[in-house]
Amino acid sequence: MGEFTLFGFHHAGGGVSSFSGWQRALGPGVDVVPVALPGRGQDGRSPRYVDLDSLTEALAEDLGPGLSGRHVLYGHSMGALIAYRLARLRARRGQRLPERLIVGAFAAPHLRQSVDATQKLTDSELARWLIDTSDIRADLLSGTERLTAMLARLREDLRICRQHRGAQDTGEPLSCPVDVFAGADDPLVDGAGATGWRRHTSAGCTVHVIPGGHFFPRESKGVFFDELRSLLRSELTEPAVHMA
Structure with missing residues (x-):
């Protein structure tokens, strides 16, 4: 068993x-x-949440016991927003916060997000957007059935992201601490973000600026x-408990 847990939240x-x-x-x-976000598993029993608030509530309940001990949250892209909203929810409830919130490839939540522009894209445009912002090869999206399923899942997740309205985010x-990982060449997150x-x-x-684009953990693993x-070693040597 490790001295603390890193909960990882995946991208859209x-x-x-x-x-x-x-x-x-x-x-x-x-x-x-x-x-594993509710409804993304293979058992087909968990409800697939399509709004950000209910998704965050469900995660807070599912992860509750694990969040009572020492932990950090890492979220990448959409996962960064979910991790942030989870931390905010627990702060409002006066519950234990992560030792650190670590976010990757996502602009500050009060700013307008690049994913907002995906709402009106056609399937072919969205596929091109996916290729341009990731390290996925175009030939991997050539199968119609696979592409259709992937784009449907991506649209659902991006819809969840667009529900966040930074102007309404007025809490304390x-x-x-918050650590931000950003790809030096990420087309979706600039320095101000x-x-x-x-x-x-x-x-x-x-x-922390890392060489690479939106998926720098794969592009620049080392x-x-x-x-x-x-960063995590510093947590092992400097234990702290953050309460709201």
Whole structure:
């Protein structure tokens, strides 16, 4: 058992496989728990939430016992928004917060998001957007059935992201530190989007720029995991409990 748990929240259209290899890369001391969003599993029994508030509520209930111990949250792209909203929900309830909220490839939540522009895209345009913003090869999207299923899942997740309205996000800043990982060449998150997270914490915010685009954890594994391991080692040597 590790000294604390890292809960990982995947990007839009993704799944728990996004965190394949993370446990090996981070090593002992940290238990990596990829979070399966309700309704994304294979059993077909869990409801598939299509709105951000109910999804966050369901996650708070499902993960509740694990969140009572020492933990950090890492969210990538859509996952960053979900991790942030989960931390905000627990803060409002006066519950334990993560030792750190770690967000990757997502602009500060009070800013207009690039995914807003995907609402009116046709399937072919959305497929091109997916190729342009990820390291997925175009030939992997050539199968009509596979492409249709992938785009349907992606549209549902992007719809959830668009429900967040930053102008309505008027709560107090989080009392835990926020670490922002950003790809140097990410077409969806610029410097202002990354540094904008500073207004959402009263405990300090650090921006880590990683070579690569939107999916820098896959494009620059060595640099990314070196930086993340260093960050997590600091948590092991400086234990803290953050309460709302």
